[in-house]
Amino acid sequence: MFKKYDSLPKMLSLTQLWHKIRPDNLLFVYWRISxxxxxxLLESVASVVTPLLFSRMVGTLSAQRLLLAVPVWLILQYAIVRTVSALATAGREILVVPVETDLQRRVAVAGLEHVHKMSVRFHLNRQTGALTRILDRGADAVGTVLSLVLFNVIPNVLQLSMTFVVILRVFDWRYVAILIVAIMIYATTSYYFTxxxxxxxxxxNLVNTQAQHQLVDSILNFETVRSFANISREIHLYDEKKKQWASxxxxxxxLVNISQMCRSLLIVITTTVLLSLAAFDIVHHKIAVAQFVLIGSYLSSLYSSVAALNYVGAGWRNARVDLENYLELLATNSEILDSENAISLPFKLKDGEAATIKFDHVGFAYDEKRTILQDISFEVPAGTTLAIVGHTGSGKSTLGRLLTRAYDPTSGAIFxxxxxxxxxxxENLHKIIGIVPQDTVLFNAEIGKNIAYGDLSASFEDIENAAKKAQIDAFIQKIPEKYDTIVGERGLKLSGGEKQRVAIARVLLKDPRILLLDEATSALDTQTESAIQNELSVLSxxxxxxxxxxxxxxxxxxxQIIVxxxxxxxxRGTHIDLLKKNGYYAAMWLAQAGDLLTGT
Known part of the structure; x- marks a missing residue:
């Protein structure tokens, strides 16, 4: 995930991103933006007119030398213009902020949706902390781009254009020429610093992402950290990443401060030259004192606009940097995709009968050098049970992953x-198959919500009935908060047997046509395993x-059992058949029976 940026990786274009996040009611958005x-436009006009009105008041005072002689109309004009400017600024925020926050929400949701659609291979290689930072920065950057366009580019371009027109009309070409040269130097300096x-x-951003990953990984694995007494090591690794981030x-x-210093010096030089020219013109009666005040006001306005536009360039580039990993993520396609005319089958047992399964000459390899399965063929008739056994690394769990389409076979087909x-x-396939894994991971939420995850439309009575069938209701009724009890991160507040019963209740509520038990009791003690086996028998x-x-x-x-x-x-065969063959299965059976007798 962390790449050197000598050349940018494949990324989604901004146009493609817009098609992913475009709001449903575009007319409403266009109305707000328009x-x-x-x-x-009103705000920009008001900003340019304000110094002009102020200059006229100064001119009137200078000519008549009486405060009461200042035309009331000029003061009213000034008040009206300032009021329009203030109302326009606030109104613009009110109109645009809902659009901006909605786009940020859509970007965040689109990112999460894309992550959930990615293959198991992607998730095995991902770094959770880094991934969350990518999603957060992507959403923030989209909001930044919209703000830059509507709150910086348009108003400042308008203000600059109108200011140059006024300066050219009130003064002459010399002032405009000096300003253009200064702005060109300013823009060039800003470009290289940016x-x-x-x-x-x-x-x-790169080291910040790495630090975030280190932090999340350390917290998620706190039990391992404590059990190996490696707290100091984790602190050291995180501290090293934060030191890199600090540097x-x-x-x-x-760089920001040096850039600001160079721009400030350029502003001082330009202002000095222009005010000197204005003073020279006053001495030679080419302009009045009021125009001197006007050029001073416009200089301040011009510098603000140029600085704001420079910020646009820097802000855009910064936002682009923040978007890079996000756009790269969205451009990464899952290796497991639905066909164009994908079908949906009944997925609940109550809506259809048990399903049939067939593996037809299936082969699978994670890569060219690592072949896992070769020419696997078997059928599981509806309503029957197939057991898959073998030593570690024989490919048992891979068969389960292929059945749930975590991967596609490299040869053959599954039906x-x-x-x-x-x-x-x-999505339909995942509803058809209910899984009880070896290590049940629960959400850090109420135990009732964890059970309800099997069927989000289930009533409380349905949840309670599923818990009773899974033999977990009696335990829940004994704890103070009952079904509102928070189970902790990954369900750590529950024992292994309790978590397995929650997993069984969840699958019971799901009511799938196919049940996949992936070494569901191998991590439990013998007594707990025996109790849960009875529940699994009912479930299957x-x-x-x-x-x-x-x-x-x-x-x-x-x-049937396949070895x-x-x-x-x-x-392959039944338990009795395989024992009679006195082959590989029988040897495994004798070895495990010996372990039980010796207590190992």
């Missing part, structure tokens, strides 16, 4: 109810069930 632009700042900002931040701010998995919509009744097993004692009643070795099926 009205905001009108207010911008390029350096952009590179520095990119480097700062990058100091360098970036140094459910006669349909190739590639032709079934992924009537459903098509695939059991990926480590302990052979849990699969004796399976309708994997080095990615190949070397034996």
């Amino acid at each position: 009205l905001a632009v009108v207010l911008l 390029k350096m700042r952009m590179a520095a900002r990119r480097a700062r 990058a931040e100091i360098y970036l701010q140094r 459910i109810d006669g349909y190739n998995l590639k032709n079934i919509a992924q 009744r009537l459903r098509t069930t695939v059991i990926i097993a480590h302990r052979l004692s849990t699969i004796q009643d399976a309708d 994997l070795h080095e990615g190949k099926i070397i034996e």
